[in-house]
Amino acid sequence: MRSPVRQGRSCGVIVGIVALPLAIAFAIASGVSPEKGLITAVVAGFFISAFGGSRVQIGGPTGAFIVIVYGIVQTYGIEGLTVATFMAGFMLMLMGFLRFGVLLKYFPHTLIVGFTTGIAVIIFSAQINDLFGLGLEKVPADFLEKWALYASSLRSMDLTTMAIGAGTILITALMPRLTKVVPGSIVAIVLATAVVEWWQLPVETIGSRFGAIPNTFPMPRFHMVDLATLKELLRPALAIALLGGIESLLSAVVADGSIGGRHRSNMELVAQGGANILSALFGGIPATGAIARTATNVKNGGRTPMAGMVHAVVLLLIMLIAGKWAALIPMSCLAGILMVVAWNMAELHSFRAVFKTSRYDMAVLLATFLLTVIFDLVIAIEIGLVLAAFLFMKRMSDSTQLKSLSETADEGDSLFDAEFKNVPKHVLIYEINGPLFFGAAQTFTDTMKTVGDKHRMLILRMRHVPFIDATGLHRLKDIMHTMERRNVRVALTDVVPEVERALRDSGTQLEGVLYAGVPEALASDHRNS
Numbered sequence: 001m002r003s004p005v006r007q008g009r010s011c012g013v014i015v016g017i018v019a020l021p022l023a024i025a026f027a028i029a030s031g032v033s034p035e036k037g038l039i040t041a042v043v044a045g046f047f048i049s050a051f052g053g054s055r056v057q058i059g060g061p062t063g064a065f066i067v068i069v070y071g072i073v074q075t076y077g078i079e080g081l082t083v084a085t086f087m088a089g090f091m092l093m094l095m096g097f098l099r100f101g102v103l104l105k106y107f108p109h110t111l112i113v114g115f116t117t118g119i120a121v122i123i124f125s126a127q128i129n130d131l132f133g134l135g136l137e138k139v140p141a142d143f144l145e146k147w148a149l150y151a152s153s154l155r156s157m158d159l160t161t162m163a164i165g166a167g168t169i170l171i172t173a174l175m176p177r178l179t180k181v182v183p184g185s186i187v188a189i190v191l192a193t194a195v196v197e198w199w200q201l202p203v204e205t206i207g208s209r210f211g212a213i214p215n216t217f218p219m220p221r222f223h224m225v226d227l228a229t230l231k232e233l234l235r236p237a238l239a240i241a242l243l244g245g246i247e248s249l250l251s252a253v254v255a256d257g258s259i260g261g262r263h264r265s266n267m268e269l270v271a272q273g274g275a276n277i278l279s280a281l282f283g284g285i286p287a288t289g290a291i292a293r294t295a296t297n298v299k300n301g302g303r304t305p306m307a308g309m310v311h312a313v314v315l316l317l318i319m320l321i322a323g324k325w326a327a328l329i330p331m332s333c334l335a336g337i338l339m340v341v342a343w344n345m346a347e348l349h350s351f352r353a354v355f356k357t358s359r360y361d362m363a364v365l366l367a368t369f370l371l372t373v374i375f376d377l378v379i380a381i382e383i384g385l386v387l388a389a390f391l392f393m394k395r396m397s398d399s400t401q402l403k404s405l406s407e408t409a410d411e412g413d414s415l416f417d418a419e420f421k422n423v424p425k426h427v428l429i430y431e432i433n434g435p436l437f438f439g440a441a442q443t444f445t446d447t448m449k450t451v452g453d454k455h456r457m458l459i460l461r462m463r464h465v466p467f468i469d470a471t472g473l474h475r476l477k478d479i480m481h482t483m484e485r486r487n488v489r490v491a492l493t494d495v496v497p498e499v500e501r502a503l504r505d506s507g508t509q510l511e512g513v514l515y516a517g518v519p520e521a522l523a524s525d526h527r528n529s
Helices: 004-029 034-051 063-097 109-126 128-132 143-152 159-178 184-199 206-210 227-232 234-259 265-281 291-299 306-326 331-346 348-354 359-374 377-399 438-448 470-485 497-505 518-528
Strands: 401-404 427-433 457-464 489-493
Touching: 004 034, 004 063, 004 184, 004 206, 004 291, 004 306, 004 331, 034 265, 034 306, 063 109, 063 227, 063 234, 063 265, 063 331, 063 377, 109 128, 109 143, 109 331, 109 348, 109 359, 109 377, 128 159, 128 331, 143 359, 159 184, 159 331, 184 331, 206 331, 227 234, 234 265, 234 291, 234 377, 291 306, 348 359, 359 377, 377 438, 401 438, 427 438, 438 470, 457 518, 470 489, 470 497, 489 518
Parallel strands: 427 457, 457 489
Antiparallel strands: 401 427
16 A cells, blocks of 8 residues: 555646646636646645645636636736735635634525536637637627627638547547546647647647747746725625635535545635735736546545645646647647536536526526626626525525414314413414514514404414524514503513523513413413403
8 A cells, every 4th residue: 555645646746737738728718828827726736735724625726717817807907817816815814714614615505506607608608719710819708799709700610620629528528438547638638739730730829829838937026006906906806715715615525525534614715815825926816726626636546735735846847847838739629628627617417406496596596697607706696695695584584484373272283282272262372483583573573463452461482483683572572562552461481592592681571471381371361360
């Protein structure tokens, strides 16, 4: 059996080879030069593995960031992206120090599936120009405008370019069925580059678009910006931080399930923040935990941070030694690889599965998906979260029920209880099932209006009320005061300790109101009669 150190080294080499084409492709798709993807994978990848909260997490540029990074570059330029990434790093560290790692786990699954599938559609759409060789110099960022331009430019597609792209997709997708040792993307790149160079095919390459890839590593550089620029970049930085935090913790959770471990979420956020700060200083782009590369690490036996650090060193050596050859890679080959990435990222089975659940989940999914594709990822997350919260409150409100026990209590009723056999007609008993919060407060108030003049006592059985918020407390006190003016006594029974504490803390007078159970409340009514 190999030692953990040797196992980590071998896994690191494999993951480094897998990460090479992805780092280049993600950078180009994000609107920056290819070496920035390699720089990010080297700097951020090493730091995340060395200091992160997961033992097997592999960090670097990911497909999820393409949409955000491309938008920032188009609006604020490369320097704006660097500053936003730098700011996002500090935000992520602050989230970790404030222990927000637990809170990020509560993002609804439907929200995550919605924007992940939306990002996959955008990545897919962005590759059409290079995959078909349409030769468009500038492609609109807007989704609908982009596809309108594609439709009008189909006559200019290049069959040679399209053949290389199609071959790349087939090799990348089918290679894992033959062997899992050699990544399909690497095989596709080697074959496509060799074919283009051997026959001198007239297709666009990395070198023809971006020039040679530097074989030197840059020195760190600080960017001085004014306060107005910082304010302008605050929203893009927050988008980077939120997406980076969510994706890194998702990747760590997936890794936990594979190795039977448990990551430290807050430490992971701190490490992600430090990695993005360093990436920005060296001219890189945003980084986070990469689910596909982390899974590759785990499947090949990686169980220590050594694999992630070795993967970064392997990428550095490739950049310094073989960078000039990377410039020969055809653009359609990278587009094909990203097409496969987008397909795997879409998780269509998860998307379809949501349609088998409730209409509320479907609403959150479709809203997040469409907003991501047509408008903006940040808007999608914001509106998706708000919509999910409102729908959750609606469902919680619907689950809170008030049932009249005294009027329905007979031996054939499921609510029948021996203690309701001889309830006087002037006593009305209601049982509250569910939380008494602001969403259900109006229903509670409306139901209490059914108390008529013939009633002299109202008993509220609260054994199934797990909590009560400020609005619920306010409405409950209003009911008690209203009933008092109408000479109707109010008794609260079976109150759980948490709700009782909330009642006392709010200043509610409970003497003569709070009883252990319904029999005790009825006994007090007999004494007062």
